[in-house]
Amino acid sequence: MEHVLRECLIALRLADRVGLADADRLVVYYTALLVNVGCHSDAHEQAKWFSDDIALKSGKYEREIGGLADARAAFRLFGAGQPVLHRFRLGLEFAVSGHHDFDDMISNHSRLARALAEQLGLPPAVQESVGASYEQWDGRGWPGRLRGEGVPIASRLTQLAEFTEVAHRVGGAEAAARLARQRSGRQFDPTLSGILCADGAAIFDGLDSIRTWDAVIDAEPALGVRMSTAQFDQALLAIADFVDLKSPYMLGHARGVAALAGGAAERLALPADDVAVLRRAALVHGWGRLGVSNSIWDKPSDLGAGELERVRLYPHITERMLRQSATLAPIGAVAVQCQERLDGSGYPRQLSGTAISLHGRIIAAAQAYQTKIEDRPHRSALRPPMAAGFLRAEATAGRLDSRAVEAVLEAAGHRVSRAVNGPARLTEREIDVLRLLARGLRSREIATRLVISPKTARNHIEHIYTKIDATNRASASLFAMRHGLLTDE
Template sequence: MEHVLRQCLIALRLAERVGVEEDGRVAVYYTALLTNVGCHSDAHEQAKWFGDDILLKADKYTHAHHKLQGAVATLRQFGSGGGMAHRFRLGLEFAVSGHRDLSTMIEHHARMARRLGEDLGLAPDTLAALDASYEQWDGRGYPGELGGDDVPLAARLALIGEFVEVAHRVGGIEGARALLRNGKGKEFDPYLADALVGEADLLLAELDTVDAWDAVIGSEPALAIVLTEDEVDAALLAVADFVDLKSPYSLGHARAVAELAAEAGRALGLPEGDVRLLRRAGLVHCFGKLGVSNAILDKRTPLTRGERERLHLVPYLTHRMLRQSPALRPVGDLAAQYAERLDGSGHPAGLAGPAVSLPARVLAAAHAFQALREPRADREPHPPREAATRLRADVRAGRLDGAAVEAVLSAAGQPGSRRVAGPAGLTAREVDVLSLVARGLTTKEIADRLVISRKTVANHVEHIYAKIGASTRTAAALFATQHGLLVTPTASPPGSARALR
């Protein structure tokens, strides 16, 4: 928790110490905050190959200076959570195609961070630093195209801030100094490393006790970016689409819930200010899933009790993310109630009856309907009529609010017509293929679903990637989400279905 905030503080303090001007510190500020923001975007693949995508990331810091040791530690986690037969099957699949998922994974994270920076309207020097955020001083970073002074200064400062934050938290000031001495001239710019070693007592002071959020907000150079209300909405939408990349089963979820909830709230006569708040809560309500492993989110078999409890942390984590901002605290307060139920059976607070506000009741209904309409690892999406039946059953059982449910169903009953051709010149068939690629289906699964040959699927994917300028599933998924191309698959559902999540 708060690793990135402290990383930003370290990078800013060091930047000021070495004389970086205020304009340059703006790039340091946003680069340090966004460097690792793309690390969740291929969590589905990470969990598929290594079991727990969150645990996998710990080795990044454990083996900071030893790529070979880090690679060996990563391989030890291959197929984690499965038996020998599972590991053998996974090994064959990895040998055929999976190695491509990993070969460009880290530079893909940098590209995705830059993509979010573009969506947020950040300056060109910040975007350039994000592009190079995994490069190293010795030229042996990722993708390994830059080294030395060619690596943007903001990227060099952010890299030191990231690793020093972990070393300081684990080993104190001496642990940070040891990391810098070992990495000097390798990962780290030697001048910056020496500067931080020499003044570590001052530059790392009070990191354990300072209020990181307030300190980072107070340290923003020149108050460079101030958003209007409409720009806040656009920023939240950009981040929501990005967070939904966490799992192929949640692509476009926040965007859809926000629109359903806002339209239903307006139909119920909520004031426009409450409708805007409701829409924002819909965009952010599942931010907390970033704290849940894809080994749980994408699991194809029933969840254990402990795994269900982990899922129940999502609204709590969402609230924790947002509560520190005075501007976003009301949004987080509402968003945290999406899983509450009128009979007190929900979570995280077990609110009941009048304690669940009308906007929260609308948000709960919108989330429940949209979740039913989406595929999950162990089931196909429910048809609209079946989803409506399930929601009305929850109304009769006293869990959901009847007026809120009917307003959401009315909003969901007005879909736009299916476009014949998509953006970037995509054909209707290419839109079908893209939506399934985005959901993480294999070439064989797409071929079976659309009753076409695997070769035809491969040709479609090649043409799609060329048209939309993508090279990975997650980039294609983000394009599909932002352009409303996540059409509903048509295969028959399997016999079992998981509880809503």
């Protein structure tokens, strides 16, 4: 918890000792905050190969990335918890195609992080630095195009801060200095490593006792980035899209819930400010899913009791992510009610009756409808009439608010489908393939769905990647979301 915030403070303290100007410190600030933002984008694939994407990522701080020890540790997780025959089949599939995707994962993380920095309107220097944040001093980083002082100074500072923050948390300043010395000249800039070793006590001073959020906000150099209301909404949308990349079953989910919740609020004649709050709460309601492994989200069978308890935590995690900001806390207070039910059967707090706000009742109904019309690993999507029937049955049973349900259904029934006009010169067939590809289907499965040959499906995928300048499923999924291609309604 708070790893990125502490890492940002360490990077800024190092920047002070290097003597960076405010403009350069601004780059360090945002690079440190965004460095790992793309790491969940292939969680679906990570969980497929290694069972628990969160457990896989947690090991990166214990060993040098890309080394033999790192590879051995990763393969100990390969197919963990599965029967031997399943692990054998998985190994064959990984040997044929999966290892190519795995090799590119880290490069894709930095590429997507750079894309988010661009979408947020951050300066070009931040975009460049975020894109190089996995490069290493010895040139053996990712994507491996830079080395030494060719790696932006903000990238070098951030990488050193990221890893030594974990070492300090576990073993104190001495452990952080030891890690910096061990990897100096390889992963880390030797000059920066020397500064951290020489002045570690001051660099790490107070990290365990200060209010980290407030300290990071106060440390923003020159208050270099300001947002208008429109930019704020666009930022929430951009981040919501990135969160939805975590699972192919959730692509476009936040956008859909936001459209329904906002439309329902308008139909209930709520004030404009309330409509805005509901749209924003809908965009952020699923952010807490990042704290739950894809071995749970993408599981094709029933969840166990422990797994269900993890799922029930995600609205709480969302609220905890947002509560420290005076601007975001009111939004989180609505978002946390997205799974509450009037009879007290919901979660995370089992609220009932009037304890659930009108805003909460609307977002609960919108979230329920949107979920029902989307595929899930254990079931296919319901057609809209069936989803509407489910919502009305829930209202009759006293679990959902009938007024909120009717407003959401009215909003759903009056939506105008976005016309598919072939962005990036995609043909109708390529759009069909892209839609299935984004949902996590492999070329053979796509071929079966569309009644075409596997070779034709692979050719379509290759053409799609070329046309939209994508290199993997995550970036193709982001393109599909941004261009409204995930539904054929």
